[in-house]
Amino acid sequence: MKKYYIRTFGCQMNVNDSQKMAGILKSLGYEPATDWKEADLILVNTCSVREKPDQKVLSALGEFKKVKNDKPDAIIGVCGCLAQRAGYEILQKAPFIDMVFGTTNIHHLPQLLKEAEEGNKAVEIIEDIDRNETELDKYPTVRDNKYTAYVTIIRGCDKRCTYCIVPYTRGKERSRRIGEIIQEVQLLVEDGVKEIHLIGQNVTAYGKDLGDVKFWELLYAVSNVEGVERIRFTTGHPRDLDENTIKAMADIPQVCEYLHLPIQAGSDKILEAMDRGYTQKEYLQKIELLKKYIPDIALSTDIIVGFPGETYEDYMETIKVLKEVEYDQVFAFKYSPRPGTPAAEMKMTEKPETVSRWLSDLINLQKEITFKKNRVYENKTVEVLIEEEKEGKLVGRTRTNKLVHLDGGHNLLGELVKVRINKVNRFSLEGELIQELV
Structure with missing residues (x-):
């Protein structure tokens, strides 16, 4: 039986696409490989939101190329957002690749795989949306x-x-x-x-x-x-x-009681330059409404630091929002120009080292806020869905998306349980089992 290995970069949509591709491959008789070195098919599902994932993909491909030393007939494919944006460019940089396909034609994987097995370059990057893409939803997902x-x-x-x-x-x-x-x-x-x-x-x-x-x-x-x-x-x-x-x-x-609501920046000037379509005040009104209806809601957000035109005063508006909202988690990144987007033509105003310092300061501030938010859980009893057992510990999440560890030895995988939190860490909680929920 042939084996496949899928490496996924990027967001939850990419993860779900990989799960669907695994379902397709299962229907074709493939089984998952525990190590890419034993795979007959390697698929790299790519992200293109920032420059760093682009670089990681090319680095991974350079490593995966080695599989052909022991398995000359092994097939290497690249798909996802980077493939959609720069598939032909990837082929030039890595000519050993056998398949390249975009985000809207994943459901064509069986035909593309057949082409590649016949020794042809299987390339399909459709600019217009393939209205038959819903065929993908008919396949099962293979989930971890x-x-x-x-x-x-x-x-x-x-x-x-x-x-x-x-x-x-x-x-x-x-x-x-x-x-x-x-x-x-x-x-x-x-x-x-x-x-x-x-x-x-x-x-x-x-x-x-x-x-x-x-x-x-x-x-x-x-x-x-x-x-x-x-x-x-x-x-x-x-x-x-x-x-x-x-x-x-x-x-x-x-x-x-959890919501991820990206703000991206706190400054109205930068929000307008980003074309986000709201002001800081309007965003904070949404947060106020959320807290009114759901007082215990946990919030997370995305933030871009160093967008073209951003000054220190603009950056401090973002810091102001962090302090006011008190997010449970923040995903913050330095601005990364993406080819073909309007912002890629905008002029940067701050030196990279300045932006790096801003980002570091923001992350350190958020670490303290996250720890403060976690301390509220100490000695509280919370509902936890047990998702896995790892290194002798049961691991699950609260309704507010907090990661919780507790002693293993109980047959509770997939169960909702009550857990008393007895230790608070910066990024997770630890507790003891009180009872299984009915």
């Missing part, structure tokens, strides 16, 4: 985590943030029909999944292109599927987060 599962509800993004490559690599927004989503959720629950994670480039825009369904209506529909214990969703754009959605989050018992 048996108890939580990603479900794609929308693909693409209609926003035109000046720094972002996603609209170019993923296309316009295309929502899946609610019936298809519910059917997938039902199958996942039958397979033992307890937590459904709805994903998309902009989940809160779900249904706008269909015209007859809203995102908050989808939340209610998913919650009505028997066996769904928890619901999360990622990522939403602040402009599309409305009060109806926030009310639904508060009203539906299965929706977890």
Whole structure:
């Protein structure tokens, strides 16, 4: 039996795409390899949001090339966002690659693989959206985590943030029909999944292109599927987060008290240059509304430091937001110009070493805030979904997405349990089992 190995870079959408590709390969008779060196097929699923993942992909390909020394017939393929944006360029830099395909034609993997096995270069990078891409959703997912599962509800993004490559690599927004989503959720629950994670480039825009369904209506529909214990969703754009959605989050018992809401920058000047479509005040009003309806909500965000035109005063507006919101987690990065985006033509105003210092200071501030937020959990009893056992410890997450470790030895994988937190770390919690939830 042939073996495959998939290396995934990037966001939850890429992870879900890899899980779908694994499902396709399983249907073709492949089995997963524990090590890439024993694989007959290596797929590199790429990200193109920042420059660093681009470099990591090329580095990984240089390593994976060695598989052909022992297995000359082994096939190496590159897919995902970088392949969509620069597939032919990758082929020039790494001519040993056998397959290159973009984000909208993953469902063509069986035909592309057949071409490559016949000794041809299998290249398919479609500029226009392939309307048959929903064929991909018919394949099962092969997941590492048996108890939580990603479900794609929308693909693409209609926003035109000046720094972002996603609209170019993923296309316009295309929502899946609610019936298809519910059917997938039902199958996942039958397979033992307890937590459904709805994903998309902009989940809160779900249904706008269909015209007859809203995102908050989808939340209610998913919650009505028997066996769904928890619901999360990622990522939403602040402009599309409305009060109806926030009310639904508060009203539906299965929706977890956690939200990732990217702000990107705190300065109105920079937000306008990014074309984010909101001001700092408008963003903070959304945060205030969330805290009003869901007082215990945990929040995370994305921040870009050093965007073209950003001054120290602009940067301090971002720091002001961090202190006011007190996020539980922040994903912060230095600005990385993406070819073909409007921001790539904008002039940088600060030296790289200055931006690096700003980023370091921001991260250090957030570490203290995260630790402060975690300390609130000390001696509290929380609900934890046990997802795995690792090095003798059971590992799970609270409804607020906090990582929790507790002593193993209990047959509790996939169970919701009550845990008393007795130790607080900067990025995780430790506790003891109180009881299994009924």
